[in-house]
Every structure is written in structure tokens, then in C-alpha cells.
Amino acid sequence: QVQLQESGPGLVKPSQTLSLTCTVSGGSISSVSYYWSWIRQPAGKGLEWIGRIYISGSTNYNPSLKSRVTISVDTSKNQFSLKLSSVTAADTAVYYCAREIGGRRHFDYWGQGTLVTVSS
Amino acid sequence: QSALTQPASVSGSPGQSITISCTGTSSDVGDYNYVSWYQQHPGKAPKLMIYDVSNRPSGVSNRFSGSKSGNTASLTISGLQAEDEADYYCSSYTTSSTHVVFGGGTKLTVL
Numbered sequence: 104q105v106q107l108q109e110s111g112p113g114l115v116k117p118s119q120t121l122s123l124t125c126t127v128s129g130g131s132i133s134s135v136s137y138y139w140s141w142i143r144q145p146a147g148k149g150l151e152w153i154g155r156i157y158i159s160g161s162t163n164y165n166p167s168l169k170s171r172v173t174i175s176v177d178t179s180k181n182q183f184s185l186k187l188s189s190v191t192a193a194d195t196a197v198y199y200c201a202r203e204i205g206g207r208r209h210f211d212y213w214g215q216g217t218l219v220t221v222s223s
Numbered sequence: 224q225s226a227l228t229q230p231a232s233v234s235g236s237p238g239q240s241i242t243i244s245c246t247g248t249s250s251d252v253g254d255y256n257y258v259s260w261y262q263q264h265p266g267k268a269p270k271l272m273i274y275d276v277s278n279r280p281s282g283v284s285n286r287f288s289g290s291k292s293g294n295t296a297s298l299t300i301s302g303l304q305a306e307d308e309a310d311y312y313c314s315s316y317t318t319s320s321t322h323v324v325f326g327g328g329t330k331l332t333v334l
Contacts (some may be wrong), residue, residue, distance in 0.1 A: 149312065149327045149328045150261075150269065150312055150314075150325040150328075151325070152321065152322065152323045152324075152325065155322070163322050165321050165322075166320045166321060167321075199268055199269075203323075204274070207257050207274070207275065207316070208257045208259070208314065208315065208316040208317075208322065208323040209257065209259035209271060209274040209275070209314070210259075210261075210269075210271060211271050211274075211280060213269055213270075215267075216268050
């Protein structure tokens with residue numbers, strides 16, 4: 104059974120960089136069949152796709168966040184990571200990592216989510 | 224404003240059927256059969272209920288079904304049960320650079 108688990112600081116100061124890691128267990132992050140995504144959800148609001156990475160290292164980002172986002176992968180640790188720079192209160196949200204099936208834009212496994220609050 | 228349009232809320236009584244609509248454009252829902260639906264209970268991660276318009280992942284009840292007509296996709300839940308009360312989100316492949324778009328979500332209340 105594949106499991107994803109987010110980890111990282113729950114509180115980030117404005118203008119700093121939010122950093123989260125997603126650890127994948129029960130399956131290999133190196134599989135050619137999947138993309139690995141970050142999705143966020145502000146309290147009481149809908150889902151927003153942040154970006155994704157493929158095992159080749161190829162990335163795609165939401166244009167609205169592209170200038171501030173970096174997603175990377177560490178195959179030796181079966182992990183992928185998110186960095187979001189210059190954060191503001193608007194970046195406060197629950198952040199999820201998720202597995203996307205082969206470019207078909209549906210996510211079959213999700214992490215439990217981690218709340219990141221941007222506040223001084 | 225979400226790229227896909229869903230009703231904010233729907234409701235139904237136990238045993239009834241309800242349908243949630245998800246309207247997009249020819250750049251997403253209309254031209255591609257990569258529409259999916261997610262169920263989200265409070266404080267929980269979304270759960271995939273339907274993918275590729277009408278396919279159910281293993282373990283998802285056959286009370287959940289999906290369809291599409293033109294630019295609008297639909298999720299139907301038959302034989303409503305109390306545990307179906309949740310938020311439901313649609314999403315779709317899109318040719319825009321956002322790669323995937325979500326609906327704003329629909330709150331289902333089981334009366």
C-alpha cells in the first residue's frame with residue numbers, strides 16, 4: 104500500500120521560504136508511471152495545484168506560483184520536496200503531496216496534509 | 224475564482240440520488256476524458272472517487288458514477304448514505320499551462 108507523508112515546519116515568517124518534504128513508502132518514487140505533485144488548500148477554500156515533478160527531474164508549475172516555486176526529487180530517500188519563496192499570509196494553507204497517474208491528471212494517493220501558517 | 228464551476232451545495236435524503244455538475248470549457252472538460260472527482264471529509268485528505276470521467280478505483284462503491292456531456296461533467300451518488308456527506312471536487316486535464324484545474328467544490332448534505 105503506497106503511503107505519502109508530508110513533513111516540514113508548520114510556521115513560516117513572511118518573506119521567508121516554505122520548505123516541505125514528502126516521503127513515499129510502499130512504492131518507488133522512481134517508477135516511470137507516475138508524477139509527484141504538490142497541492143494546497145487554504146482553510147475553507149478549494150484545491151490549488153502547485154506543481155509536479157517526474158522521475159527524470161522534469162517539472163511543471165502553476166503559472167501563478169511559478170516564479171516562487173521549486174520542486175525537486177531525491178530518489179535515494181524516496182522523497183520529493185517543495186520550496187516556496189517570499190511567502191505571505193496568502194500562502195497559509197494545508198499542503199498535500201499526491202501521486203498523479205501517468206500524466207492523466209488524477210491523483211490516486213495523497214498525503215494526510217500539513218498545515219503551514221505564514222505569520223510573524 | 225476556480226477554473227471549473229460547481230454548485231456550492233447540494234442536499235438529499237438517505238436513499239435518494241443526487242448529481243453534482245462540473246462545468247468547464249473546450250480546453251479542459253469538453254475535449255478531454257481526464258475528469259476526476261474527489262471526496263473530502265472535514266480535516267481529511269481528498270479521496271479519488273472517479274477518474275477518466277467514469278471509472279471507479281478499486282474499493283469505491285458502485286453507488287458513485289460519473290459521466291460527461293459537452294463541457295459539463297457530472298457525479299451521481301445513488302442510494303445516499305450519511306457517510307456520503309462531504310465536500311466533492313472535480314478536476315480536469317487542461318491545455319492551459321496550469322496542467323490541471325479544480326472546481327470550487329460542492330458541499331453535500333445528507334438530510
